[in-house]
Each structure stands twice: as structure tokens, then as C-alpha cells.
Amino acid sequence: MMHAKLALIDSSWVSTGSANFDPRSYFHNDELNISTNKQEVIENISTFLENSFDDSHCLTYEEWQQRPFTERVMGQLGLIFKPLL
Numbered sequence: 001m002m003h004a005k006l007a008l009i010d011s012s013w014v015s016t017g018s019a020n021f022d023p024r025s026y027f028h029n030d031e032l033n034i035s036t037n038k039q040e041v042i043e044n045i046s047t048f049l050e051n052s053f054d055d056s057h058c059l060t061y062e063e064w065q066q067r068p069f070t071e072r073v074m075g076q077l078g079l080i081f082k083p084l085l
Contacts, residue, residue, distance in 0.1 A: 005033075006045065013037050014045045 006016045017033025019025045036042070 006049070008042065008045055008049060011042060011046060014042050016045075 004016050004018055005020070006014070008014050013035065014037075015033050015035035017031065019029075019031035019033045025031050
């Protein structure tokens with residue numbers, strides 16, 4: 001499993017990889033991204049994104065407020081690691 005980011009800009013450039021846009025990624029972490037302007041790759045990525053959006057569910061604020069107690073607790077516990085992220 002890879003936790004990757006994906007950027008598609010104006011249907012003319014795509015980049016994917018592990019890097020975040022923050023100083024930690026730039027100066028401390030070992031990150032890798034790959035970018036291209038090859039149209040075949042861009043079309044495949046665009047189709048992938050469209051299908052992913054079509055299959056997704058937009059979470060409303062009300063749904064977020066109704067999440068289970070355990071998820072709320074886990075979210076709060078995760079804040080312990082905020083300085084490291």
C-alpha cells in the first residue's frame with residue numbers, strides 16, 4: 001500500500017507520489033514523485049479520477065457530526081501526533 005497524492009493540472013500535466021507540500025517532506029522525509037505531460041497517461045489518470053469521484057459519497061456536515069463515538073475518540077487521539085506531521 002502506498003499513501004500517494006495525485007495532481008492533474010489543466011489536462012496537460014500530472015504528478016503522483018508520496019511528497020506533501022510542506023517543509024518536512026522537502027527537507028526531512030524521503031519522498032518520491034513522478035510527473036509527466038504524456039497525453040496517454042493524463043487521459044488514463046483523468047478517467048481514473050472521474051470514476052473515483054462518481055463512486056464516492058460527499059459527506060455532509062450532519063453525517064460527520066453523527067459519526068460513531070469510537071471514531072471521535074480516535075480522531076482526538078490522533079492529535080497527539082500533530083507536531084510530527
